[in-house]
Structures are given as structure tokens and as C-alpha cells.
Amino acid sequence: MPPNTGLQRFFGVSPFGRDAEPWYVGALGELDVARRLGGLGPGWYVLHAVPVGTGSGDLDHVVIGSAGVFTINTKHHRGQNVWVGGRRILVNGQRTDHLRNAKHKAKRTSQLLSVAARSLIDVTPIVAVVGARRMTVRERPHDVVVLHATELTRWLQRHPVTLTPSQVQQLAALAAQPATWRRMPETDGCRRPTASITPRSSDCVPRSIAPGARATGGHSA
Numbered sequence: 001m002p003p004n005t006g007l008q009r010f011f012g013v014s015p016f017g018r019d020a021e022p023w024y025v026g027a028l029g030e031l032d033v034a035r036r037l038g039g040l041g042p043g044w045y046v047l048h049a050v051p052v053g054t055g056s057g058d059l060d061h062v063v064i065g066s067a068g069v070f071t072i073n074t075k076h077h078r079g080q081n082v083w084v085g086g087r088r089i090l091v092n093g094q095r096t097d098h099l100r101n102a103k104h105k106a107k108r109t110s111q112l113l114s115v116a117a118r119s120l121i122d123v124t125p126i127v128a129v130v131g132a133r134r135m136t137v138r139e140r141p142h143d144v145v146v147l148h149a150t151e152l153t154r155w156l157q158r159h160p161v162t163l164t165p166s167q168v169q170q171l172a173a174l175a176a177q178p179a180t181w182r183r184m185p186e187t188d189g190c191r192r193p194t195a196s197i198t199p200r201s202s203d204c205v206p207r208s209i210a211p212g213a214r215a216t217g218g219h220s221a
Contacts, residue, residue: 033061033074033128036153040065043165044156045172052108052181059105064172067159069123071109072152073102078131084146086139089127102127102144112181116174128152 037046044065051058061072075098083090089098106125113121126145129135135148147155163171174180 032076032130033072033149033152036149037061037063037072039153040156043168045168045175047175050175050181051178052112059109062109062175063156064168064175065156066161066163066165066168067156068162069109069113069121069171070126070156071102071106071123072126072128073098073105074128074130074149076130079133080131082129082132082135084135084137084140086141089146098127099141099144099146112183113171113174115183116177116180117171121171126152 034046034048037044040046040063044063046064047059047062049058049060050062059071060074063070063072075096077091080092083093087099089096102125106123110121110123113123124145125143126147128147128149130149132148137146140146145155
């Protein structure tokens with residue numbers, strides 16, 4: 001886009017094109033949530049803008065800690081009214097696909113991490129709302145956590161413990177490997193996944209973590 005003229009700047013005309021501005025606003029929301037997640041503290045591992053598959057899709061944020069594994073879908077609704085029901089989220093009265101998309105991304109993440117860990121990894125989807133003028137929660141969805149971004153860190157820190165420190169480190173190391181996110185979800189020989197990342201079946205043996213693989217708590221991928 002050509003730079004705005006002085007007159008356009010005086011009247012506050014956006015320097016972005018019509019197609020670019022929603023992406024910019026969305027990026028501001030993701031940066032806000034990333035900053036908040038940086039305050040989770042030791043023992044938490046956070047990855048941002050994780051590319052998935054071979055296309056252009058990505059995950060806004062993946063969080064791994066003692067409370068489990070979470071995908072966070074950031075929704076920046078600056079100055080808008082957000083209404084949350086058990087089966088839908090409305091923005092200024094308009095239905096959105098936020099819940100469906102959040103569930104889809106969590107399911108995909110669960111499949112990919114389960115293949116990498118050779119065991120079933122549960123992933124909780126979260127929708128983090130940024131910048132809303134008003135957020136009304138009529139009913140909380142049973143399969144997606146919907147929070148204002150200001151509540152996010154506290155909610156995660158207070159969530160019950162579900163993983164041991166060693167499990168957290170193993171999952172964080174797997175999540176730090178780009179190959180984990182590029183493969184197509186499949187069983188990959190893991191016939192009987194369990195609820196733990198330490199399988200009970202000899203048919204599902206966890207891969208060893210590559211010596212160079214690592215993830216840093218509170219930092220981006």
C-alpha cells in the first residue's frame with residue numbers, strides 16, 4: 001500500500017488495505033495474549049504461531065504445563081459486544097465459528113501430539129477474547145473454555161494438575177520439533193493409546209526425545 005498523505009493521516013485513515021486490516025488487528029490480539037502467557041512462570045511451555053501441516057494454517061498458541069495441554073485461539077474484538085452461550089458465540093449479535101474452529105484445532109493438535117508421543121494426549125481448546133467492550137457469559141460451553149484474555153493466566157495457573165514434570169518436559173520437547181506439526185494425523189503404529197504419555201501396551205512405544213529438542217518456558221517457538 002502507498003503511504004497515507006498528510007491529509008489522510010490527519011483524519012485517521014487506516015494505512016492498511018481493506019484485506020490487510022483484519023490480519024493486523026488479529027496480530028495485535030495474538031501479541032496481547034502472548035505477553036500475558038509470558039507471565040505463567042517456570043514449568044510452563046508456550047509456543048506461538050505454530051505452523052500445522054504443509055499449508056498456511058497455524059495455531060495461535062500452544063501451552064503445555066502441569067495442568068495439561070491447551071490450544072488458545074485468540075479473538076480480537078476491539079470495542080465490540082461478545083455474547084457467550086453453550087453452543088455459540090455472538091459478536092455484536094452475529095454468529096461466529098469460534099467454538100467450532102477452536103474444537104477443530106484442539107482435535108488436530110491432539111492427533112499430532114498423540115502420534116509423536118505414541119500415546120493419547122488430551123488437548124483442551126480455549127478461546128481468548130481480547131478488547132471486547134462487553135463480554136456476557138450466558139452459559140459456558142461444555143467442550144471449549146471461553147475466557148477474557150485478562151482471565152487467561154490465572155485460570156491456567158489454578159487449573160488442576162494432570163501431568164507430572166517429566167511428562168510436561170517430554171511433551172514440550174516433542175512440541176518444539178517442527179516435524180511434530182508437519183505430519184498427517186494417523187495412528188503411526190500406535191494401536192492402543194492410553195490417557196498417559198507412558199503407554200501400557202507394547203504396541204505403542206514412545207519415541208525417544210531427540211538430544212537437540214527443547215522448549216523454553218514462557219518463550220515462543
